[in-house]
Amino acid sequence: MLLVTLWGLVLLSVFHWQADIFPYQHFFQVILAIIILLLAYKTVQRTARVQPFVIAFNQQGQVNYLDRETPEQWQLTDKSRLTNWLLWIQLASPIDPRQRHWLLIFKDQVNVQDYRRLCRAILYQQQTKDP
Incomplete structure (x- = not known):
């Protein structure tokens, strides 16, 4: 709209x-x-035509697409950012780190618990960044 x-x-x-x-x-x-x-x-x-997607991730930032025929695994990077209403998530391929893409997730697209989980995963990646 x-x-x-x-x-x-x-x-x-x-x-x-x-x-x-x-x-x-x-x-x-x-x-x-x-x-x-x-x-x-x-x-x-x-x-x-854009179809919603289903992902699973763990606290270390490993992301799997569950709705694809061939499962793809990605890694959340420290370049991801969060706000009160939007998450900018950058994913990198563990096979080829140069291959990256962004996900934009608005707060109202997921439930409150999942939004908080994603925020914690982003903060974890930012804090464990190698200097």
């Missing part, structure tokens, strides 16, 4: 320009509005 609202604000801002600033302004605004609508449609369709 937030995504649709943001795209709506972008679209409305196109028609909030001062009138007759340059020749063919209305034509340009219509073309720009069509482009914005196409981008918004594509973005909404892409986010609708």
